[in-house]
Amino acid sequence: MKMGTALIYDEEMTKYKLLWVDPVCKIEVPERLIVSYEALVKSGLADRCVSIPVREATDAEILLAHSEEYLEAVKKTPFMHLEELMTFTQKYGDVYFHPNIYHCAKLAVGATLQLVDNVMTGKVRNGMALVRPPGHHSQSSAANGFCVFNNVAIAAQYAKKHHKAKRVLIVDWDVHHGQGVQYCFEDDPSVLYFSWHRYEHQSFWPNLKESDFDSVGSGKGAGFNVNVPWNKVGMGNSDYLAVFFHVLLPVAYEFSPDLVFICAGFDSAIGDPEGHMSATPDIFAHLTHLLMNLADGKVCAVLEGGYNLTSLAQSVCQTVQTLLGDPAPRPAQLGGACESALESIHSARSIHKKYWSCLQHAAAPFPEEPSSKNRRPAQQGGSQGPEGDAGGDAQREEEKVEEKEEEEIVWPEPLRRVAPSLRSALLLPDAVECPDGCARFSPAHGPGPLERARLRKSYLKESEDEASVTLLYNLTALLGQMEKNEIRNGLALVPDVSMAATLLTSASLSKRVLLVWMGEGPVPSQIIEDEKTLVVHINSMEPHEAQSKYYIPIPLKKGCGDTAGVMQAVLGLLLPLGYQYEPGLVLLARLPGYQVEGGLWQQLTCLLQGLALGHTLVLLQENETAPVGITASCLLGNAALSLGPLVAPGPEDVGSFERLRLRLQTDWPLLQTTAPEKR
Numbered sequence: 001m002k003m004g005t006a007l008i009y010d011e012e013m014t015k016y017k018l019l020w021v022d023p024v025c026k027i028e029v030p031e032r033l034i035v036s037y038e039a040l041v042k043s044g045l046a047d048r049c050v051s052i053p054v055r056e057a058t059d060a061e062i063l064l065a066h067s068e069e070y071l072e073a074v075k076k077t078p079f080m081h082l083e084e085l086m087t088f089t090q091k092y093g094d095v096y097f098h099p100n101i102y103h104c105a106k107l108a109v110g111a112t113l114q115l116v117d118n119v120m121t122g123k124v125r126n127g128m129a130l131v132r133p134p135g136h137h138s139q140s141s142a143a144n145g146f147c148v149f150n151n152v153a154i155a156a157q158y159a160k161k162h163h164k165a166k167r168v169l170i171v172d173w174d175v176h177h178g179q180g181v182q183y184c185f186e187d188d189p190s191v192l193y194f195s196w197h198r199y200e201h202q203s204f205w206p207n208l209k210e211s212d213f214d215s216v217g218s219g220k221g222a223g224f225n226v227n228v229p230w231n232k233v234g235m236g237n238s239d240y241l242a243v244f245f246h247v248l249l250p251v252a253y254e255f256s257p258d259l260v261f262i263c264a265g266f267d268s269a270i271g272d273p274e275g276h277m278s279a280t281p282d283i284f285a286h287l288t289h290l291l292m293n294l295a296d297g298k299v300c301a302v303l304e305g306g307y308n309l310t311s312l313a314q315s316v317c318q319t320v321q322t323l324l325g326d327p328a329p330r331p332a333q334l335g336g337a338c339e340s341a342l343e344s345i346h347s348a349r350s351i352h353k354k355y356w357s358c359l360q361h362a363a364a365p366f367p368e369e370p371s372s373k374n375r376r377p378a379q380q381g382g383s384q385g386p387e388g389d390a391g392g393d394a395q396r397e398e399e400k401v402e403e404k405e406e407e408e409i410v411w412p413e414p415l416r417r418v419a420p421s422l423r424s425a426l427l428l429p430d431a432v433e434c435p436d437g438c439a440r441f442s443p444a445h446g447p448g449p450l451e452r453a454r455l456r457k458s459y460l461k462e463s464e465d466e467a468s469v470t471l472l473y474n475l476t477a478l479l480g481q482m483e484k485n486e487i488r489n490g491l492a493l494v495p496d497v498s499m500a501a502t503l504l505t506s507a508s509l510s511k512r513v514l515l516v517w518m519g520e521g522p523v524p525s526q527i528i529e530d531e532k533t534l535v536v537h538i539n540s541m542e543p544h545e546a547q548s549k550y551y552i553p554i555p556l557k558k559g560c561g562d563t564a565g566v567m568q569a570v571l572g573l574l575l576p577l578g579y580q581y582e583p584g585l586v587l588l589a590r591l592p593g594y595q596v597e598g599g600l601w602q603q604l605t606c607l608l609q610g611l612a613l614g615h616t617l618v619l620l621q622e623n624e625t626a627p628v629g630i631t632a633s634c635l636l637g638n639a640a641l642s643l644g645p646l647v648a649p650g651p652e653d654v655g656s657f658e659r660l661r662l663r664l665q666t667d668w669p670l671l672q673t674t675a676p677e678k679r
């Protein structure tokens, strides 16, 4: 599998700036690129990337998303003097021109196309293009919102035309709606455009009706445009993850793209003068991680906005460090999405219910109220903030009248993310070959007589089986090295998965262990009773009341081999639970006889690594060596194989998921998908 992360940047793109007074445009400064690149260099991340040179886009490439007359008009700007530039600028909104901006705009497109070429030909796995001017607002015949050419829209067309991409996903996490991208692919079912954006019931720029959740695309493109409007500011980490788990990821996996673009705008981060959101830079590590197992890992992140030079630089580093495969940071205390975010999530899921089978259990869209569609009565807005907030990040309500002067907002610097020297250690019987890249685990020293006696007494019922004693000892040694962050993750082939899991949960020093129990066997009661272990059990057993808050059986009629059903359970239940639980260790136990398709098992193994600083320990039944290779590949950081378009999960499973969600969401608010009053 391809590794390597491309970084595409050229300081030439810093060589244009605003030449006159314009309060709207003054935030789009060259320093945005300079601080971002310098932060990548200073942190050592730039050196770990594959540096790819930029190039100028050709006319033909620009014409993939723009009209000839627009291109011809922009071509004249390098020869204009100040007054002419100002007059030319007046033709468009919230954008400025400069004698060198046409050159830089061609480089921004060219940089993006270089990234696409290197990813699509497998020279690198993924990458980031640090560009300006940004692109997602520019339209066929118009510059707009600091954008001249639509970098990502052109690149998506280019990938379809020159790299035979069949399905392209564009995830726009910039805080503004990339209407230019939406217009470009309005009726195109091969490009799925997802955008969240500050909207405030159309009162925020660009104040477009078509930025609302009910713009779903048209004609054959209906369903392939997903808008999640933020109707309040102050959205935070929990809101962002809730949208990924309950809107974007289920649809993205059903769509199954063969290339993913991120319109990586970081004005959705805390401290930004445009966004006024409260999500912290480390959240972009998780958002990036959650996209990296789509399209066999082919992810192209392209810079859009981001105007707080501190959170911009931190967020760029968080994104690139995840593209490089470093462990994701611990997410800050997550709660549920706030009430306003839940309304937006509910609206998006409802309106898209008819297009995506993964949303079939979403409540039907409420009938169109002609006048006050989804407009909250005035008295509920205002400064008291969302009442009945479902917890989660505290909403910071902006003064409705005018935006307060930028008070100094501070947030903690993201913690260093240290990758252990050894990535994957495997505990295998000598007869089983150790896959390339992994290390066969052997503890520094063997168990002493006391240790042997203790293990024998506690787990082996005094049996004289010395090999099992040694194995159990080695398991606890492996666990110990993971908890000291000397080893990142591991895999063990054990004679008895239940006994091994029981040993590890009781031996684990982590304050919390997430145990993912895959298969039909019962979970040992000792583990279920253990308060510091959250057990999520995916099986085909009949649904029954969960014994406790910490034992969650997820029944699948068609069993664990049901790809759509398992992915639904993973994205909509297991991951939200895991992120909220914030374990120090993730145990993935595969029970004997568990029949599952390779790609699905890989998705599970990869996605879980976003938790517990990547400390994932996989337990496999000794005589089932088939999954060792594909599991090791994922533990080493390779992307999971793409599953292909997902079919609908079984209706009875959908029903039991929904009942499970409704029952659990009080204890686990990140499971919520609808605002309280709508339930």
Ligand SMILES: CC(O)(O)CCCCCNCCCN
Residues within 6 Å of the ligand: 024, 094, 134, 135, 136, 137, 145, 146, 174, 175, 176, 205, 265, 267, 274, 304, 305, 306
């Ligand atoms: C790439 C980008 O989406 O960040 C560009 C945003 C342009 C914002 C125009 N200003 C609107 C004034 C409202 N405060």
Ligand SMILES: [Zn+2]
Residues within 6 Å of the ligand: 174, 175, 176, 265, 267, 274, 304, 305, 306
């Ligand atoms: Zn923006």
